[in-house]
Structure formats: structure tokens, C-alpha cells
Amino acid sequence: MSAGDRDWDGVRLHVVTGKGGTGKTTLAASLALALASGGKKVLLVEVEGRQGIAQLFDCPPLPYEERRVAVAPRGGDVHALAVDPEAALLDYLEMFYGMRRAGQALTRFGVVDFATTIAPGARDVLLTGKATEAVRRRVRRDRADRAARRPEQARAPFVYDAVVLDAPPTGRIAQFLNVNAEVAGLAKVGPIRNHADRVMEVIRSPETVVHFVAMLEEMPAQECLDGMAEVRGVGLNIGGILVNMVRSPLLPPDHLATAGEGEVDIDALARGLKSAGLEQAEQTAQALSGEIVDHARRVRAEADVRDRLAGAGRPRYELPLITDGMDLAGLYRLADELREQGAA
Template identity: 45%
Template sequence: MVRADDAASWHGGSGRPRLHVVTGKGGTGKTTVAAALALALAGAGQRALLCEVEERQGISQVLDVAPLGDLEQPVTAGLDGGEVIGLSAQAGTALVEYLRLFYKLGRAGDLLRKMGAIDFATTIAPGVRDVLLGGKIYEASRRTRGGRHTRPGAAGSADPHEYDAIVLDAPPTGRVGRFLNVTEHLADLARVGPIRAQADSISELLHSPATAVHLVTLLEQMPVQETADALTELTGTGLHPGAVIVNQVRATEAAAPLALLREDGQPDPEVLTDQLASVGIRPGPATVRGLLQTGREALDRWELEQALHTEVEAMGRPVLSLPHLPEGIGPDAVLRLAWALRDQGVAP
């Protein structure tokens, strides 16, 4: 097992990445985990950018803030008093910015957007959409607090980066490979020119040690299998997998039904009856049978989770565990998860 027990190892690399891509099967809570990770990485006097690219407003929901737009804005504080900035990257806005930058279209880009041409272009060429969204992340990663941009491969700027960490709430594992391999999927669309050059720059960032791709899973068969498949795909394309984050882990009390089993592994009605009687409860036979059935199902679930956790550990990545929070998801829950990440070695 590879444990995530110190700040140098939790992301699974020798360096310290600045861009943290968070993906996972739909329904595993990757947006909530991404938000908690941003809080954990926003150290004292530091700024973390928390960005989504699917326009679902997932970040605003879990943090209970106003819907995010395409302008960066503060959304919450980090664990150490740092600042978390939110952004909902939108392909249409990114394309208008791209046209202004490379083709000097100015307000003509806004006119094209009003006419629907922007949506049309990003729909028929989804590879372009991914490049545009990736370009927003790339630009934020290069920007310094002095307003300049660092050049790829250049020596460090005298100014610190605008963001000490960037957390990207990425598409689910079924689509994240295409999203991250922007150059490959643009091969037949743009072999040369500014958009190909931008795709190559984005690809260089995403395939560098500055980027770690973390996978969120539940202890359920389909998410664990999809996580294993995604790790294979990421490694095969030269990306850098980080930690596997197991979300909604139940407390060890889930194994309590073990005390109700006989030596042959079957539930013992007498044991349960005696335990209930000791606290003044005297159920009938039907109630005892129902309770034992519920206990058996809980035990089966617990045994399955233990087996799946062993599979996750065998994937060879650092493993982080986040607790199941029965009270639901909101700012307080995100804060608790951020502290759980910090306790396991996630540090700014």
C-alpha cells in the first residue's frame, strides 16, 4: 500500500504540483472533493483558484455562494486564512478572448457570440472547446501577481504566481482523457496555426510534473473499476496520476453486526434478543428476524467495502480517505473534508 502520510508523497510525485485536476465517476462527489482540496491548499497569505469547466455551477452549490461567472471572484477562505477564488470557465467567453488576442476582432467577437456562431463552432468542434477551456487554466497558471505571464520553460519570475495552487473540477473519468489530451484530439482539425500552438502549450503544462490528476471514488464496484481504468489511461498518455481519494467512507461502527454472528457465520437470534433485553427492549420473533436481516445486509456491505478498499490500495497510488457525512454537503461539510485532507498530509 502507498500511503498519503506526508506533504511530499500525497500527490504521488517527486515535485510539488501547482495544478490539481480532480476527476471521478459521476456521483462520487468530485466537485465537493475539489472544493475541499482548494481549501486545504490555500495557506496563509496564499491564493488558490477553484475552477469548473462544465458550467454546472457545482462549486457555487457546495459552497453556497452566488453562481460563478467567467470572472474570477473570491468564494471562501482557506484553512489557514488564505483565499479561494472561484471561476466557471465558459467556452464561449474563452473563444471571444481568443479571437481578440490572435485575430484582433474586438467587439466583432461579441457580435459573433450574440449570433450564435460561438456555440455553433464549439459544438461542431469539441476539441476546440477543450482547448479554449484548457487555455483559461493555462493562462491562470502563468499569470503573476505583477500582472505579467511567465513563459513556458523560462526561469522563475521575480513576481510570485497569481495563484499558489489551482484546483480544476474536471469532467468525469469517462471524458477526462479526451479533455486532457487536447493536442491528440486536435490533430485532424488544426495541424498548424495559433490554436494548434496554444493546444501544444496547454498539453505541455498538463503532461508536466506541475500537474497531478487525482481520482475520486466510492467503495462501490463500478466507481472502483472506472478509477482503475482511468489510471491505466492516464499513465498510458503520459499524464501524472496523483492520489486516489476514497470519498464517503463509513465509520468502523459499520462492522457492529459482527458481534451478532455465531461461529458458523450465521446470525444468532438469541444474542440479539439478550442484547435488546439488557436495555429494556423485548421484541417479538418477527422484529428479531427483521433486525438480523438488516444486520446481515450491513455486514455484507461492510465486507464488500473492505475488499474494494484493498483493490484501491493495490492501484499503487497514494490513498486519501474522506468520511461519510450524513448531514449532507454544504460549506461546513466542505470545511470538515478539507481538515480531513490536511490531517492526511495535504498541505499548501
């Protein structure tokens, strides 16, 4: 796919949400690989504290710092960060109040609990704040380097070409990203307010989109559509729909159509089985015909769900069900699919 054919050129923060268990972490990682390929640098951020990224990339649990976890196809690096809200709070206290030490004391006195559990809005700001800080971060230049550049080169390049956020599930996503509303009751002025405003500026900008993972099943699809409406409702940009774990039909369309009506030519099936050398071809054909009908009906139900997802009018990508175990090779395969379909 050539440059310009990619659907999300110009987007620098990709938020990935969806119903739990549909493959958010897997597809966020694959998207990071896809975006990094060809020599880019991408940060994959995990906020649910499950170390899912480390597991996926086969590396030891991530410390609270950015580190390279994979090399992308045709060069490029994927770095990863597992954000821990408590550590993010300490960072934050240091950044705004120069009080890391105080922060450590606060931890002992349980005040960190205030921000991480009692005021969940503050917790979310810490997590989204970490991701948006990485989006804005520029390469540090020393004074001589700055002086040697012409004014139009004055701004240093970004450290990361893109950041992918493995976000909370659909039920929590709008609230999670709507940081402004969350801290409104918490801080009206001062550094927390300013910080929230800066986080929100990145999240609302055209550089940020929210992608939804769905499957060709009723519940995940419905959650995806509801989530999209809710995220749009708080004024954020919807990205694409990543339809995960797609299985290809086992039979040609005309056979599926008749089987979907409950009609299977059992005699023809038995003749086929017999000519393939199977004993008891008739009984096998009988049993098999039931499975064929079930399969055809499932394919039809999936087509209905696909139509409903298409109705949302967003770019869709279909990612295959990896049947031989999800591992690094599977991740790279999904990344290839995303690239071929224009997602990166």
C-alpha cells in the same frame, strides 16, 4: 501535518475527475480549501457550466471572472471561476487576434457554435487553456519595481499557489486533457497550434496531476481504475485516489466476521435488547440479525473494493459520508480530512 509530509508539494494544477455523482465538485472544492489553508491562494475552476461551486459555497452564480468564494482554515483564499466556453472563445480571439468585436459578431452569426459544438476539441482547448493560463499567471510588476530587484528576483511570483480543476467525468477525461491530439486535425500551425502546445506543456509537466474520485462500490471503483489506465495511456501524471462517502462499520471486526458468514447470536442479541428495556426483544432480535448480516456483507464487499483500489499503488484518501447534509461545514470537514491524510 508539517511541510514536506504533503503528497503533492510542487504540484500546481490538480485535475479532479471520477464517475459522475461520486463527488468530483465537492472534493475539488474541499481540496481547494485544504490547499489554501495556512495563507495560500488557490483557484477552483469549473468547466461543466453547472454552477455547482457557487451552490457549494452558498454564493450567487459566478460571473465569468475569478472571485473569492471562501476563506481557508488559518488564512488563505479560495477563488473560483466558472468557465463558459463561449466567453472563453471571445477571450481567446482577443488574445490572439485582437478581435473581441469580431468575436461578438461571430456569436451572432453562430460561428461560436463551431468551436463549442462542431469542433469539441477546440472547446476543450478553450477550457483547459483557461485553467493552464491561471497556473502560469504571474503577479504583474511595474517597471520601477522590476528595476529595483536583483536578477534572481526578476520573475514575479505566481498569482495562484495552486489551481484545482473540477473536470469532466472519467469517460471524457483523457480526451479532454489530451488537447494536442484534439487540435491536431484542426490546426497544424499558427496561434491555435501554439496555444495548444503551451496548454499541453503545463498539463504534461510534473506540476500537473489527475486525481480520481472513487467510492467503495463496484462501478465507481472500476471507472476509476479504467480512467487511470486511460489517462496514463496519454502520458499524463496520475495523482491520488479520493475515496468518497466512506461509512465506518457499526460493529467490531470479530462480530462482522461471523455475521458475514451469516451467523448472528440471536439469543445474545435478544438478551441485550431486553436488558436495554426493549419489549418484544426476541422478534426485534430476529429482524435485526438480518440487517446485521447485510451490513457485515456490505463491509466485506467494501473491503474487497478497497483492496482493488490499493492495487493501483497510488496515494489514497478516505473521505467520510457526511450524514447531516452537505453544506459549508461539511466542505471544511472534508478539507480537514484531506490535510490530515497528507493530500494538502
